[in-house]
Amino acid sequence: MAEALLEVSDLSRYFTVGNRKTLKAVDGVSMTMRRGETLGLVGESGCGKSTLGRTIIGLYEPTAGTVRFDGANVTAGRYRELALRMQMIFQDPYTSLNPRMKVSDILAEGIDNHRLARSTADRSKRIVDLLESVGLSQEHANRYPHEFSGGQRQRICIARALSVSPDFIIADEPISSLDVSIQAQVVNLLQDLQSEMGLTYLFIAHDMSMVRCISDRIGVMYLGSLVELAPSEDLFAKPLHPYTRALLSAIPIPDPKEERSRRRIMLKGTVHSPIDMPPGCKFALRCECRKDRCLADIPRLREVEPGHFCACHDV
Numbered sequence: 453m454a455e456a457l458l459e460v461s462d463l464s465r466y467f468t469v470g471n472r473k474t475l476k477a478v479d480g481v482s483m484t485m486r487r488g489e490t491l492g493l494v495g496e497s498g499c500g501k502s503t504l505g506r507t508i509i510g511l512y513e514p515t516a517g518t519v520r521f522d523g524a525n526v527t528a529g530r531y532r533e534l535a536l537r538m539q540m541i542f543q544d545p546y547t548s549l550n551p552r553m554k555v556s557d558i559l560a561e562g563i564d565n566h567r568l569a570r571s572t573a574d575r576s577k578r579i580v581d582l583l584e585s586v587g588l589s590q591e592h593a594n595r596y597p598h599e600f601s602g603g604q605r606q607r608i609c610i611a612r613a614l615s616v617s618p619d620f621i622i623a624d625e626p627i628s629s630l631d632v633s634i635q636a637q638v639v640n641l642l643q644d645l646q647s648e649m650g651l652t653y654l655f656i657a658h659d660m661s662m663v664r665c666i667s668d669r670i671g672v673m674y675l676g677s678l679v680e681l682a683p684s685e686d687l688f689a690k691p692l693h694p695y696t697r698a699l700l701s702a703i704p705i706p707d708p709k710e711e712r713s714r715r716r717i718m719l720k721g722t723v724h725s726p727i728d729m730p731p732g733c734k735f736a737l738r739c740e741c742r743k744d745r746c747l748a749d750i751p752r753l754r755e756v757e758p759g760h761f762c763a764c765h766d767v
């Protein structure tokens with residue numbers, strides 16, 4: 453693989469909930485991302501996608517494991533130094549913008565905190581450049597967040613993330629709260645910015661078709677673990693993990709003939725709770741291919757074909 457920008461090793465983030473129970477939101481995830489790539493992260497609600505993103509970027513302390521960014525250990529107290537280079541965009545652009553701040557002040561916050569502007573004129577120019585880079589203009593600078601549409605608000609969030617010139621952006625479901633007609637515009641904007649600025653994206657999403665279209669590689673999570681990781685086309689052409697196969701079989705195909713002839717895999721059984729998980733494979737209770745061994749041994753993520761990783765005893 454080309455130069456690694458991010459190396460995540462055996463990363464876990466547990467939460468203590470209720471009666472001192474341990475909830476394993478992220479449980480031993482390892483992966484590498486190369487500079488300039490887009491890695492899509494998918495999996496059903498509650499599988500730990502956001503927690504993984506937040507732990508990588510330093511918003512949560514890891515329970516175990518390490519994150520290395522451009523060779524430096526983020527988990528060893530170097531977060532502040534690296535904060536400029538790693539940014540996150542959240543799902544709901546409204547709640548992530550302070551309603552009492554004008555757009556110019558929202559965009560200036562990072563510039564001021566990190567003393568990036570050489571003069572007042574440079575600061576103003578940076579704000580206008582940021583607005584223009586996301587398809588807004590100078591006239592928007594003096595408005596408040598509620599005076600924008602959802603799509604425009606997400607553009608402001610993107611501009612805010614770009615204000616500190618990051619290399620790496622975690623986009624946590626950045627389009628799911630937007631109108632379908634606006635979603636493609638925001639995705640196109642993110643792609644244009646990536647090619648202009650050489651950005652690296654970890655793109656968290658539910659919509660498999662959209663993830664396929666924007667990602668170089670896709671990681672599939674199940675109950676805190678990465679169960680499959682592969683180049684997008686390989687994952688769609690030959691999904692290996694039984695959970696990935698079920699996820700992909702649920703995507704509608706536009707061709708009615710093909711749609712009628714294919715088998716949809718219905719996931720049976722309940723999702724196990726991430727609290728006090730049993731030994732063995734976390735997917736075992738829902739898996740069509742389960743063997744005795746699956747209930748005892750945890751399957752480890754391993755490279756099954758070049759670049760195609762899967763955690764399953766049956767593969």
Ligand SMILES: Nc1ncnc2c1ncn2[C@@H]1O[C@H](COP(=O)(O)OP(=O)(O)OP(=O)(O)O)[C@@H](O)[C@H]1O
Nearest residue numbers: 467469475477496497498499500501502503504726
């Ligand atoms: N601060 C927290 N305290 C306790 N439990 C948490 C906390 N944040 C997340 N969790 C739990 O960790 C698990 C993973 O949550 P997370 O938000 O990472 O999932 P997700 O994959 O992003 O889901 P969604 O697709 O719904 O956004 C869930 O069981 C959730 O309830």
Ligand code: SF4
Nearest residue numbers: 733736739746764765
């Ligand atoms: S390890 Fe066993 S239970 Fe788990 S996904 Fe593979 S076959 Fe199914």
Ligand SMILES: [Mg+2]
Nearest residue numbers: 501502503624
């Ligand atoms: Mg989430």
